[in-house]
Amino acid sequence: MPKPTMQQTQLERILAIAAKLFAERGYHAVGMTELGDAVGLGRGALYHHIKSKEDVLYNITRQYIFVLVELGNKAFEEETDPKLRVQLLGRQLMETIAVYQAELTVCFREIYSLTGSRKEEVLKLHGEYEHIWRRALIDGEKKGVFRPFNAVRLKGLLGMFFYSYIWMKPNGAQGPETISKIFNDVVLKALEK
Amino acid sequence: MPKPTMQQTQLERILAIAAKLFAERGYHAVGMTELGDAVGLGRGALYHHIKSKEDVLYNITRQYIFVLVELGNKAFEEETDPKLRVQLLGRQLMETIAVYQAELTVCFREIYSLTGSRKEEVLKLHGEYEHIWRRALIDGEKKGVFRPFNAVRLKGLLGMFFYSYIWMKPNGAQGPETISKIFNDVVLKALEK
Numbered sequence: 001m002p003k004p005t006m007q008q009t010q011l012e013r014i015l016a017i018a019a020k021l022f023a024e025r026g027y028h029a030v031g032m033t034e035l036g037d038a039v040g041l042g043r044g045a046l047y048h049h050i051k052s053k054e055d056v057l058y059n060i061t062r063q064y065i066f067v068l069v070e071l072g073n074k075a076f077e078e079e080t081d082p083k084l085r086v087q088l089l090g091r092q093l094m095e096t097i098a099v100y101q102a103e104l105t106v107c108f109r110e111i112y113s114l115t116g117s118r119k120e121e122v123l124k125l126h127g128e129y130e131h132i133w134r135r136a137l138i139d140g141e142k143k144g145v146f147r148p149f150n151a152v153r154l155k156g157l158l159g160m161f162f163y164s165y166i167w168m169k170p171n172g173a174q175g176p177e178t179i180s181k182i183f184n185d186v187v188l189k190a191l192e193k
Numbered sequence: 194m195p196k197p198t199m200q201q202t203q204l205e206r207i208l209a210i211a212a213k214l215f216a217e218r219g220y221h222a223v224g225m226t227e228l229g230d231a232v233g234l235g236r237g238a239l240y241h242h243i244k245s246k247e248d249v250l251y252n253i254t255r256q257y258i259f260v261l262v263e264l265g266n267k268a269f270e271e272e273t274d275p276k277l278r279v280q281l282l283g284r285q286l287m288e289t290i291a292v293y294q295a296e297l298t299v300c301f302r303e304i305y306s307l308t309g310s311r312k313e314e315v316l317k318l319h320g321e322y323e324h325i326w327r328r329a330l331i332d333g334e335k336k337g338v339f340r341p342f343n344a345v346r347l348k349g350l351l352g353m354f355f356y357s358y359i360w361m362k363p364n365g366a367q368g369p370e371t372i373s374k375i376f377n378d379v380v381l382k383a384l385e386k
Contacts, residue, residue: 026305028221108359109302112219152367152375159356160349166301167348174345182345186383 011049011059014039019060019102027057027110058118061107064100065125068093072132082140086191087184089133093161094180097168104165130158137191146191157187204242204252207232212253212295220250220303251311254300257293258318261286265325275333279384280377282326286354287373290361297358323351330384339384350380 008016017039021030032053036046050056071092079085097104111122133154140146160183168179201209210232214223225246229239243249264285272278290297304315326347333339353376361372 026221028219150375152372153379155357155360156353156372156376156379159359160353163352163356164348166352179345179349182343183349186346186349186379189382189385190379192382 014041014046014049015056015059015063016102018056019100019106022057022060022110023102023105027053027106027113054114054118057106057110058114058122060103061111061114061122062125064096064103064107065122065129067100068096068129069125069132071096072129076132076136082136082143082145083188085136086133086140086187089136090161090184090187091177091180093158094164094176094183097161097165098170098176101165101168101170104162108165130154133158140191145193147193153190157190160186207234207239207242208249208252208256209295211249212293212299215250215253215303216295216298220246220299220306247307247311250299250303251307251315253296254304254307254315255318257289257296257300258315258322260293261289261322262318262325264289265322269325269329275329275336275338276381278329279326279333279380282329283354283377283380284370284373286351287357287369287376290354290358291363291369294358294361294363297355301358323347326351333384338386340386346383350383353379 014035018030018035021035021038032043032046035053035056036043039046041049050059072089075085075088075092079088107122111119114122134149134151137146137154138149141149164179168174168176207228211223211228214228214231225236225239228246228249229236232239234242243252265282268278268281268285272281300315304312307315327342327344330339330347331342334342357372361367361369
């Protein structure tokens with residue numbers, strides 16, 4: 001699941017470059033002029049695509065979790081076997097973290113820099129994503145496959161995945177496929193009746 | 194395991210207040226004057242205890258992981274039963290995260306703001322702490338209690354704990370004791386032969 005590159009819009013290209021810059025040097029340290037230079041656009045052209053630096057931050061932090069909610073809802077509908085469903089969710093999650101590692105880094109560091117309803121919106125999407133897993137676990141419990149649902153256990157299992165943005169090496173020996181296999185094994189053991 | 198308060202040194206008091214301020218408003222947004230006001234010390238008195246703002250950040254990010262390494266090494270020596278040992282490590286970890294939640298928040302957000310050898314020093318301590326768990330898991334494997342060691346699985350299990358700084362509510366219904374019981378159960382199931 002690579003990021004679209006050929007069909008990438010100008011906005012997507014700006015966001016991807018900004019995410020890398022913010023992840024490397026910090027959101028507050030990177031100015032709009034520097035971002036313009038990095039994407040090869042003058043001030044006017046840059047502001048044609050984005051309204052402000054916070055607008056860039058909002059789009060970066062929103063993007064990967066929006067993708068996860070879309071993929072997760074689809075996975076929930078398409079795979080109804082409880083064990084296969086959580087494995088599919090785990091694979092999607094790990095692959096998305098690998099593709100959007102810079103975006104996750106920026107999100108976890110800088111979400112508090114978002115103002116007003118934008119922060120609420122990003123947190124709401126995180127809540128929606130967690131809710132998909134919650135439904136998957138409760139459905140598995142109803143079907144007699146998983147043990148009774150526990151909200152803290154789910155927080156822990158999702159934390160295991162999300163925390164990997166910190167230690168995962170891009171193009172490392174352990175790719176997202178290998179990692180998600182190991183993590184899915186932990187998830188299934190933890191949920192076993 | 195509360196933070197020492199009665200016997201807290203002036204430096205510990207400054208660091209605890211700074212950690213809360215940085216966690217709430219961001220490291221870059223808080224100036225030394227504001228920190229001085231918050232701790233009730235003038236510039237001269239404040240600089241008697243700390244050399245610079247980065248000095249404060251370094252001490253904040255170093256503190257909890259230093260505590261974890263100390264506690265963890267002691268736990269490793271004192272508890273030799275593999276299952277009881279990882280349960281003890283898990284309890285210590287969760288309690289330390291609960292006590293130093295502001296410090297973890299600052300560390301995970303701002304470690305990249307540390308310059309030179311200071312960042313290396315904090316990362317080295319994180320490596321040392323992971324190594325204690327690694328030894329505990331490998332010892333358990335040798336004693337025939339745990340399955341073969343897997344480094345990615347350990348990263349995941351530690352991530353489950355560390356990530357809780359994001360969602361754990363201070364004084365929430367689910368305290369560190371309850372949370373570590375649930376997480377230790379996941380750990381033992383994941384390590385079972």
